[in-house]
Amino acid sequence: MxxxxxxxxxxxxxxxxxxxxxxxxxxxxxxxxxxxxxxxxxxxxxxxxxxxxxxxxxxxxxxxxxxxxxxxxxxxxxPEVVAEDVQSANEKLSLIHKELKLAAQPMPEKLPxxxxxxxxxxxxxxxxxxxxxxxxxxxxxxxxxxxxxxxxxxxxxxxxxxxxxxxxxxxxxxxxxxxxxxxxxxxxxxxxxxxxxxxxxxxxxxxxxxxxxxxxxxxxxxxxxxxxxxxxxxxxxxxxxxxxxxxSGAPQAHQEAVLMSKETDTAVTSIFSGKPARGIANKMMIWMEALEHNWPPYPIQNMLTQPIRKEAARQNEPAFMSLWSGQGTRLSVQExxxxxxxxxxxxxxxxxxxx
Amino acid sequence: MxxxxxxxxxxxxxxxxxxxxxxxxxxxxxxxxxxxxxxxxxxxxxxxxxxxxxxxxxxxxxxxxxxxxxxxxxxxxxPEVVAEDVQSANEKLSLIHKELKLAAQPMPEKLPxxxxxxxxxxxxxxxxxxxxxxxxxxxxxxxxxxxxxxxxxxxxxxxxxxxxxxxxxxxxxxxxxxxxxxxxxxxxxxxxxxxxxxxxxxxxxxxxxxxxxxxxxxxxxxxxxxxxxxxxxxxxxxxxxxxxxxxSGAPQAHQEAVLMSKETDTAVTSIFSGKPARGIANKMMIWMEALEHNWPPYPIQNMLTQPIRKEAARQNEPAFMSLWSGQGTRLSVQExxxxxxxxxxxxxxxxxxxx
Structure with missing residues (x-):
């Protein structure tokens, strides 16, 4: 070739x-x-x-x-940061804050x-x-x-x-x-x-x-x-x-999720960042999708979920990480x-x- | 090779x-x-x-x-043919019967x-x-x-x-x-x-x-x-x-739709047959999807929409056909x-x- x-x-x-x-x-x-x-x-x-x-x-x-x-x-x-939308999203996310024993998160005042x-x-x-x-x-x-x-x-x-x-x-x-x-x-x-x-x-x-x-x-x-x-x-x-x-710097739990998953295990979701992305379906994705909430746009939603994903990585808890993955997961190899x-x-x- | x-x-x-x-x-x-x-x-x-x-x-x-x-x-x-579901679906479809000047369709009594x-x-x-x-x-x-x-x-x-x-x-x-x-x-x-x-x-x-x-x-x-x-x-x-x-025996209007369309023009819909299928989005798909109706399952829905698709083919009217197509439409050739x-x-x- x-x-x-x-x-x-x-x-x-x-x-x-x-x-x-x-x-x-x-x-x-x-x-x-x-x-x-x-x-x-x-x-x-x-x-x-x-x-x-x-x-x-x-x-x-x-x-x-x-x-x-x-x-x-x-x-x-x-996008404009609308305080009420941020507060409403943060209230929904507090369900996960509690699961991770994470303090309530302050509202971002401006976008990075x-x-x-x-x-x-x-x-x-x-x-x-x-x-x-x-x-x-x-x-x-x-x-x-x-x-x-x-x-x-x-x-x-x-x-x-x-x-x-x-x-x-x-x-x-x-x-x-x-x-x-x-x-x-x-x-x-x-x-x-x-x-x-x-x-x-x-x-x-x-x-x-x-x-x-x-x-x-x-x-x-x-x-x-x-x-x-x-x-x-x-x-x-x-x-x-x-x-x-x-x-790779991906958390061990993320890597294991990819290595163990099937081609049918991923889905496209906007709940982590406000923009559609493909990852392995987990508790956070399923819970938040079920709420059918009108989440703030990217990158605001990304900022709101960032402390959750950071803490989930620290606890090596895949249920609340963004487990990004493509559809070829059965072919993944650790090397x-x-x-x-x-x-x-x-x-x-x-x-x-x-x- | x-x-x-x-x-x-x-x-x-x-x-x-x-x-x-x-x-x-x-x-x-x-x-x-x-x-x-x-x-x-x-x-x-x-x-x-x-x-x-x-x-x-x-x-x-x-x-x-x-x-x-x-x-x-x-x-x-x-699946069981539920008369009320069939009637309700046929009522929704009557919008299209009228467009095509098609008589109201009788209810199928049993499945082929x-x-x-x-x-x-x-x-x-x-x-x-x-x-x-x-x-x-x-x-x-x-x-x-x-x-x-x-x-x-x-x-x-x-x-x-x-x-x-x-x-x-x-x-x-x-x-x-x-x-x-x-x-x-x-x-x-x-x-x-x-x-x-x-x-x-x-x-x-x-x-x-x-x-x-x-x-x-x-x-x-x-x-x-x-x-x-x-x-x-x-x-x-x-x-x-x-x-x-x-x-090909596909109606000329269907063939033309495929030849003229872009890779972004198709969508997966169940409204034609009761089962998901990919086709070029047209008026029938958009209208019926917008109704958010609970359509009967396959093959009942297929039987209900069949007279519409047949008449649309006769009139060479792509708006009410099932314009099945994959995503590679830009590569289609007539030969x-x-x-x-x-x-x-x-x-x-x-x-x-x-x-």
Missing amino acids: AVRPELLMRLRLEQPIIQAGMAGGVTTPELVAEVTRAGGLGTIGAGYMTAENLRSAIQLVKKQTSGPFAVNVFVPET FFFEEQLEVIIEEKISVCSFTFGIPSASQVERLKAHGVFLIGTATTVEEAVQNEQAGMDAVVAQGSEAGGHRGTFAESFGKAMIGTMALVPQVVDEVDIPVIAAGGIMDGRGILAAHALGAGAVQMGTAFLTSRE PAGVMIKRLMEEAEETWESL | AVRPELLMRLRLEQPIIQAGMAGGVTTPELVAEVTRAGGLGTIGAGYMTAENLRSAIQLVKKQTSGPFAVNVFVPET FFFEEQLEVIIEEKISVCSFTFGIPSASQVERLKAHGVFLIGTATTVEEAVQNEQAGMDAVVAQGSEAGGHRGTFAESFGKAMIGTMALVPQVVDEVDIPVIAAGGIMDGRGILAAHALGAGAVQMGTAFLTSRE PAGVMIKRLMEEAEETWESL
Whole structure:
């Protein structure tokens, strides 16, 4: 199997594997560095990081590798904080506060806003690749990053979103199929309509854009990598596979839930963050969905549930974590990330030879 | 690309392409025969056919080809017909009767039940392949068909359903991903949980069963065929692609809707038949979904909406048809089925050479 060279040469990669920028502590500097050392593209999931934390994470990765790695950031949204809605949501969540013996949580007064500062850190630290979730940065932000030689990767869940990414100057685009774990990257379509399976999404995106397409969603092994290439993708982005790697920062209970679960165990929910994301159904998801409450939008809901998820992680209690996972859970393996990448590419090669 | 031989040899096929058994008149004898003549496996969609109609369709196919072809049947369900529920559903549907200038429809007194007779026709006509949707036939039915040398193909939307098919003696199983058009084949899981994308479903099924796996859902061209093989499938089943073939019996308005639509235009609905199925959203789907009515179960609802769909087809009015379609609509092409199969395999070969 001869990997298509364009994208890999631009990114200085040996293997067509991008480790997804999972936010919330999964992408430890060790994971990012190990993926990059193994020839893939490690990614710091900086979505919820302050500029200071991002800089510190970048410097820790740099101590372990001189190779290229990426930073993933969330294009911000700034909905109005309505005090009554926050209070009402917090009242509903108090059911879980009690279960975890967590004190009632104060209301956030303003939304965190790291995005501009994150981009400055990326430029100052001479990061070679920046990927975006939840939308497209402004024209001036794109221009400034490109002037500093940063390779830009957008995220699309529909053909139209991929076209918008290309038109905005992105250098490549992730086509995120409905199988994918974690947040849906949807930004220009209703979430329900943008649940397109990877098998259908990737070739339709490839036909409509000229930039390289990175396939994501349900890709867990060498068979999936080869299949993504057959569909026209220049590389794959894998999240769930790396979530159970030795270097992953996901809580042990989260990793065990992924390793033990079946393909039918995940669901898409907005209750953790205010935005739809795929994870293994647990008590928190089932309880809160049953309330049919009108939760505050992202990122307000995310801030409200954050203390719960933090405390659940401390107690290693999966019932109240966000157990992000894609639909390929039966294929998850616990092994070092470097070993995983070697195995994945051997599997892809063997599969190719068997065709 | 060397196609895996086991399944193809058993089925006497030259090409690893099965034309899906779309019910409701799509699979004309011309389509079935042309697919078989081109080296694929044509399938009569006999789901709603009487034994008499099935026999006549089989004989028309036999006049055009001596090659192998399949018959797809629906494993029956026999819910109780509750007169008040039927009346209430018919009242809601009268909105559409008026639009189509269709007389009010009488209540069905009993459910059609063709299954046993269909199986007898399949045996008498020495059909070589029989595929099942909506479940698994009884042990004695399986035994009888196998005693007559019929190759049996089940349908699964989860790993567990595939395992049940294997245990029941099916010779192969279709893994139907969430991208697929038409009815969900789900029978042992809730429909919502069984929406697994093809990229995630196929390899997980392949790992858990020993019988050959046929990939379905979002496969529309040679790239998809190669990808399905990379995932471990022995063949693909394609419905939407053949729906717009020259030999298709789908109403012209249905074919045009598929050819003109985007990947985001389909949705899964139960309003046409009482069972979830994927089709292009139209007026009937949107109106009836908005009513949030508790419709009768399959196949009662299917009988109630049948006169509407028939009249809509006669008027070539897509607003009130069931416009079944998978998510790969942008890849649909209008061409003769034999030309299509040749093109698909050339594309698969070219894609394989490019990897």
